[in-house]
Amino acid sequence: MSAATPAPSPGLPAGSSSASRLPGTWAQALLLSRYQFRDYLRSRRFILMMSIVGVIGAIITLVLYHYNGAGLSGSADAFYGSLWGGGVYVVIIFSGIIFGGDAIAGEFQNKTGYFLMGLPIRRTSVYAGKFLAALAASLVATVFYLLILVANGAYYLGAGAVPLALLESFGIMLLYLLALLGAVFLFSSMFKNSLYAVLVVAVLFLFGFMIIVALVVGLVKTEPWFIIDYARGVISYPFDPVLPAHVMTSRTFGGGTTTSYNPTYPEGFAIMIGYFLLTAIAGLVLFEREEFT
Amino acid sequence: MAPSLEARSLTRRFGTFTALDHLDLKVEGSKCVGFLGPNGAGKTTALKMFTDLIFPTEGEAFVNGVSVQANRKSALSSCGVLIETPEIYGSLSPREALEMVGALRGMERSEVRARTDEVLAEVRMTEWADEKFGRFSKGMKQRVNIASTLLHDPEVLLLDEPSTGLDPRGVAEVRDIIRGLKQGRRLVFFSSHILSEVVDVCDEVALLNHGKLLFHDTLANVTGRFTSGVTEVDVEFLQPVPDDLVARSIRPIPGVESWARQDAQRLTLTIAGGPPVKSRVLEGLVGLKLGLVAFKESKNALEAVYLSQVTDGES
DSSP states (O other), rough: OOOSSSOOTTTOOOSSSSSGGGOOOOHHHHHHHHHHHHHHHHHHHHHHHHHHHHHHHHHHHHHHHHHTTTTTTTOOOHHHHIIITTHHHHHHHIIIIIIITTTTTHHHSSHHHHHTTTOOHHHHHEEEEEEHHHHHHHHHHHHHHHHHHHHHHHHHHOOOOOHHHHHHHHHHHHHHHHHHHHHHHHHHHHOOOOHHHHHHHHHHHIIIHHHHHHIIIIIOOOOTTOHHHHHGGGGGGOOOOOOOEEEEEEEESSSSSSEEEOOOOOHHHHHHHHHHHHHHHHHHHHHHHHOOO | OEEEEEEEOOOOOEEEEEEEEEEEEEEEEEEEEEOOTTTTSSHHHHHHHHHHSOOOOOEEEEEEEEETTTTTTHTTTTTEEEOOOOOTTTTSSSHHHHHHHHTTOOOOOHHHHHHHHHHHTTOOGGTTTTTTTGOOHHHHHHHHHHHHTTOOOOOOOEESSSSTTOOOHHHHHHHHHHOOOOOOOTTEEOOSOOOHHHHHHOOEEEETTTTEEEEEEHHHHHHHHHHEEEEEEEEEEEEEEOHHHIIIIISSSTTEEEESSSSSSEEEEESSHHHHHHHHHHHHHTTTOOEEEEEEEEHHHHHHHHHHHSSOOOO
């Protein structure tokens, strides 16, 4: 550092960065997301996420190879319905945990928030920017998973055997990803400790919601329309020739009956959109009120 | 409009503890203001409310007349902020981090590039410009943080103990930077525990204790008001100075009120009067041709004020 800081640069008078030239709230969110996404791409967590997808992809590939694709040939819908429709949610949950779990909590714990919040930027921009970055990073992971499946599909079913339903299902998956990230960001906003945030999100999404759905259906015998986990069933619907019945009753060995539920399309969409809107707004409100003490 | 900072009845309570108690303070113009106080006095709390990191229980903070609480974005647009030791995303380099700051501030790309080179040179981080932030020491991180506060050439600088984490050389360099910043049309407001640093660079001081503002005035007025113009000066000679010589030659110099011996060659003189009197005493001592080698205040005047005003504030 030199002994004398130079006077303001020529053409750059002190205070020239007036409020008038500041980008808008959403422009700042996009700018921030670009740098946050760059940070994600270079981080260990990204390598971890891609490794998880790689391992899942490798297991699928090995199993398919072992059974020589038995039962899949000629049925692209069945192939993608089971492996994409029935499996992509695992990738989404992991990416939500890894990219979103500490997205907000980390700003407090790692003190990166002190850097960002000293800038003329609304908290909404910070929240939205980090959300967009987590969304983009999660999409990279899901696209990687998709590419593994497409490569396997091309091997067993032929290069052209990519059904249109995959595109529809990808769109629904995007909606589920938005809803999940909304919920993850809400939990992340509740904590100032990254570990707690990640743990809560992991437990809830990997086991918690599943158990709640089972309890609600099994004990209370009510449709679990309020659980995000329930809604993800619609991701595989585009591959089904006939949609599953909304309510299914079957006999048990003891002579009784059990009831299971499948979400309808409108229900699934409504749950996911509802989760996204409610959790994103609630998370933002919490972040707006959170203090950097 | 001159750069300004204002706190109007700014108050913050944490449960029953009042961290900041109705702070009314206005600083305006191109100057450097030192914000002093013991640990827990409320300095950081006040600075955090000036930057909207925490919210006031009562009152409001203004930067250049814009309420931080009502419009943080506009209020902080002409402000450079350094609170605690912030972290930057570990995989970004200083150049990328400053690029991000410039973009978020709406600066042109070419402007950001030029200023990035300037401010990184300023904090001596040019050779690390493209290394990852995560690999840096605390001191290096703080240099980059300082660079980021200077990037847009702010009118107002809010610095919370900017020397934190720096080695002695870094501390001296930060002091030089702050001193240099005063040359521009800027208001520099910084908290510090290092009184010599404040004396060195500040025009005004504000002293906080137990969340209350004890005073805010120019450095000269503060020291004049609280020390009654009496200072103690340590003097050292090449050779031993016997008592009779001191009584005969030094004590009669106008302005010397009393003296005390430290050892054969060193004395402590109590001088009544401001800088002109001290200057005359120094001239008198030199005129005695006793081989005067040192003449410095025993403790700086601000330290004396601080110690007299902050009685039980340490926590």
